[in-house]
Amino acid sequence: MQQIRDYFKTLVDIGDEDWAIFSSKLLESTHPKKEVITQKGKVENYLYFITEGSVRYFIPKIENDLTFAFAFENQFISAYDSFLNRTPSTYQIETLAPTKLWRISHADLNDVYKQTKVGNTIGRLAAENLFLLKSEREQSFLNESAEERYLALFKKRPNVIKDIPLKYIASYIGVTPQALSRIRKRIT
Structure with a gap:
């Protein structure tokens, strides 16, 4: 858990009280290579932070999956549109290597927003990170x-x-x- 706190410290001043509230909501999980973390057709319930490993975002197809993003250590991941809108995801997220994640549920993240001084900043930083993944991909195809x-x-x-x-x-x-x-x- 120290790795995620160290990462946040590089971005925002998070005090001990706010950290205690935020970290109490985090759950660690370990996943083997090729495990689907987010399933197409299911509502995304978590925002994840990768502490080790890598994942790919893809649209499953009968012949060839369509991979549209990769994420690595010290990055947030989520089917964020599904997470925000509470609608089924149209794509999947799968581990590419053994991967360790910290996750927070939608409900718990909303509690963090209400209970802490930096909760909204943490949410904004996660959203910005996910937006940059998407924007980088779109720009690369255009340019x-x-x-x-x-x-x-x-x-x-x-x-x-x-x-x-x-x-x-x-x-x-x-x-x-x-x-x-x-x-x-x-x-x-």
Whole structure:
């Protein structure tokens, strides 16, 4: 739990009293590789923080899933639209490696907002983090080629990307696995 407090300290001054209230609502969970954390068709009940591991966001398809985001250590994750609106999620979140998470429920987060001085700031920071994941993806499709998207992803997380199956990376950058192989051959 100290890792999440240390992360918050880099962003906001969180006093002991506020931390005690917030941390009392957090639950830790450990997940094996390839475990679905958020199921399509179910309402997202949690906002998560990754302390170890990685996940992918994807739309399950009969032939090939459509991967549209990755998240790594020290990032918030959630099917946030479902979390906010209390509607079924249209996508899934799955672990890519053994992953440790801290989670807070929708109801508990609302209690934190009411009971603490920094609760709203924590919620805003989580929302901003999730928005930036989405915005970064959209901007990359509008401004970059598939090769540039691949290079940016590799540059951002070189140690983690090597462990992500190429079919997920290909889906994320919007190409077939064969096209990704050609891109990789060109740049090596």
